Amino acid sequence: MSSVTADSPRLDFSGSPVNKALTAEDKIELFRKMVRIRRFEQEALKFYTAGKMGGFLHLYIGQESVAVGTLSLCGENDHNITAYRCHAHALTVGMNMNELMAELYGKATGCSKGKGGSMHFFAPDKNYWGGHGIVGGQTPLGLGLGYGLKYLGKEGCALCYMGDGAVNQGAFHESLNIAALFEIPVVYIIENNGYSMGTSQKRSSSYRGCLAQRAEGYDMEWDVVDGSDLYEVRAKAHIAMERARKQHKPSILEITTYRYYGHSVADANHKKYRTPEEIENYKANHDPIHLWRRRLIAEGVLTEESAAAIDAEAKKEAAASSKFADESPAPTVESIMDDVYWETDNKTEASKLGRHFFTD
Numbered sequence: 001m002s003s004v005t006a007d008s009p010r011l012d013f014s015g016s017p018v019n020k021a022l023t024a025e026d027k028i029e030l031f032r033k034m035v036r037i038r039r040f041e042q043e044a045l046k047f048y049t050a051g052k053m054g055g056f057l058h059l060y061i062g063q064e065s066v067a068v069g070t071l072s073l074c075g076e077n078d079h080n081i082t083a084y085r086c087h088a089h090a091l092t093v094g095m096n097m098n099e100l101m102a103e104l105y106g107k108a109t110g111c112s113k114g115k116g117g118s119m120h121f122f123a124p125d126k127n128y129w130g131g132h133g134i135v136g137g138q139t140p141l142g143l144g145l146g147y148g149l150k151y152l153g154k155e156g157c158a159l160c161y162m163g164d165g166a167v168n169q170g171a172f173h174e175s176l177n178i179a180a181l182f183e184i185p186v187v188y189i190i191e192n193n194g195y196s197m198g199t200s201q202k203r204s205s206s207y208r209g210c211l212a213q214r215a216e217g218y219d220m221e222w223d224v225v226d227g228s229d230l231y232e233v234r235a236k237a238h239i240a241m242e243r244a245r246k247q248h249k250p251s252i253l254e255i256t257t258y259r260y261y262g263h264s265v266a267d268a269n270h271k272k273y274r275t276p277e278e279i280e281n282y283k284a285n286h287d288p289i290h291l292w293r294r295r296l297i298a299e300g301v302l303t304e305e306s307a308a309a310i311d312a313e314a315k316k317e318a319a320a321s322s323k324f325a326d327e328s329p330a331p332t333v334e335s336i337m338d339d340v341y342w343e344t345d346n347k348t349e350a351s352k353l354g355r356h357f358f359t360d
Contacts, residue, residue: 016235018073024301030072030230031296031307034064034289036314037088040097043318044087044104048265052326053104055117056133057265060088063257065288066191067092069233070159070255073241077156079127079145081138083163084119085191085259086131093126097321107328113339114331136162136169139188143175146186150248157244158186165196165204167211176250180218185244187237190254191227197263198273212254220250227257228286230295258282 013019022030041059048057060067067088071080074093082089090100095111103110104118112120122130129145132138142160149156166172167190179186190211196204205211215222221243225236233255240251260279262270271279296302337344343351 011232013229013231013235016231016238018234018238019231027296027299027301028306028310030068031289031292031302032310032314033068033072033092034292035311036097036317037064037068037091038289039311039314039318040091040100040321041087043315043322044101045261045265047322047326048104052322053118054106055119056084057104057118058085058263059259059261059265060085062260062282062287063191063193063227064088065230065233065292066189066227066255066257067161069230070189070237073234073238074127074159075156077149077154078159078241078245079129079149079156080159080161081129081142081145082131082161083135083138083166084131084133085163086119086121089128089131089161090121090123093123093128095121095123095126095128097317098324101318101321101325102328105325105328106330107325108331108335109324109328113335115339136166136172138162139166139169139172139175142186142188143179143184146179146184146244146250147182149185150183155245156185157241158184159189159241160186161189161191163196164190164192164194164201164211165199166190167214168196168205176215176218176220176252179250180220183248184250185248186250187240187244188250188252189237190252191257192254193257193259195259195263195273198267198269200273210254212252215252220252222252222254225253225255227255228288228291230288230292257288258286 038061041061044057045059047053071089071092080089087100099109099111100121103112103114103116103121106114106117108114112122119131119133122128139160139162142158145158149158192211194201207213210224212222212224223236226232237253240253243249243251293302293307297304339345
């Protein structure tokens with residue numbers, strides 16, 4: 001079992017095999033992906049505030065290295081699923097800004113045809129099984145993805161993301177029990193931004209050293225990761241993912257991170273339960289994009305000019321996506337019953353009988 005805690009000293013992980021294998025182009029691409037996520041969400045925040053969108057908007061700003069670092073390790077047989085803070089994962093796996101922004105606008109050109117909104121981005125063709133609005137609801141689904149891989153004899157793993165508040169849900173603990181008992185290749189990733197909605201971790205969760213340590217109750221491996229260090233995210237995630245792929249052993253990774261804004265944009269009190277000093281300290285000293293840019297410049301991989309150009313490109317792409325979304329058509333009334341049951345959409349025998357799940 002890991003002996004790492006949230007207060008353990010940090011090491012340099014740039015020399016780990018999975019990071020040494022990165023080319024200069026790979027490192028720049030990781031930077032580009034994080035910048036694109038931030039610019040997309042800043043654009044979304046601007047137009048949500050302007051009344052162009054309804055429903056919820058859970059921003060990932062400040063946490064970009066978690067999704068980018070872990071998903072950069074995925075191969076053909078690796079799958080992932082997350083909670084409602086799902087924009088970053090969608091962009092990282094290759095979904096485009098237009099289809100995502102249009103979904104936020106509730107338009108027919110959105111990835112879920114305007115019917116899902118911020119919490120329900122999906123791309124099964126990219127092994128991305130979506131965002132889920134029920135707290136902890138994705139954890140047994142992530143278990144199922146891992147079970148499917150093992151059942152089909154494929155060497156892969158399922159990455160299942162959640163916030164720190166989800167660790168207290170019963171479905172999560174049931175999933176851990178089954179994952180350990182049946183040796184399912186799933187890696188549970190706790191994106192620990194310190195607050196379960198508006199309640200701090202210490203006031204919402206009972207633990208000794210860290211949340212990931214609960215894995216010991218299920219005889220599972222665990223580790224704590226500094227989410228501001230992209231090298232560390234990749235190095236430690238790779239170990240857990242290889243354990244899943246090669247040994248069919250589940251793990252828990254607790255990745256410490258932080259969100260700049262509230263639980264959602266509707267969280268008007270996010271500056272009251274957190275001090276301004278706390279927020280500014282993270283921005284100044286732990287921002288994953290700034291730290292990665294600084295690291296790449298020090299390595300001679302990136303220049304200030306090229307970093308600025310990447311940022312400008314992402315900003316332009318985000319602006320174009322909001323224009324696309326604004327000009328896209330709304331879903332029609334006639335389409336309201338589409339995409340409810342696969343059987344109905346595809347006119348199968350089950351749809352004719354009205355029995356979608358059971359037979360005689």
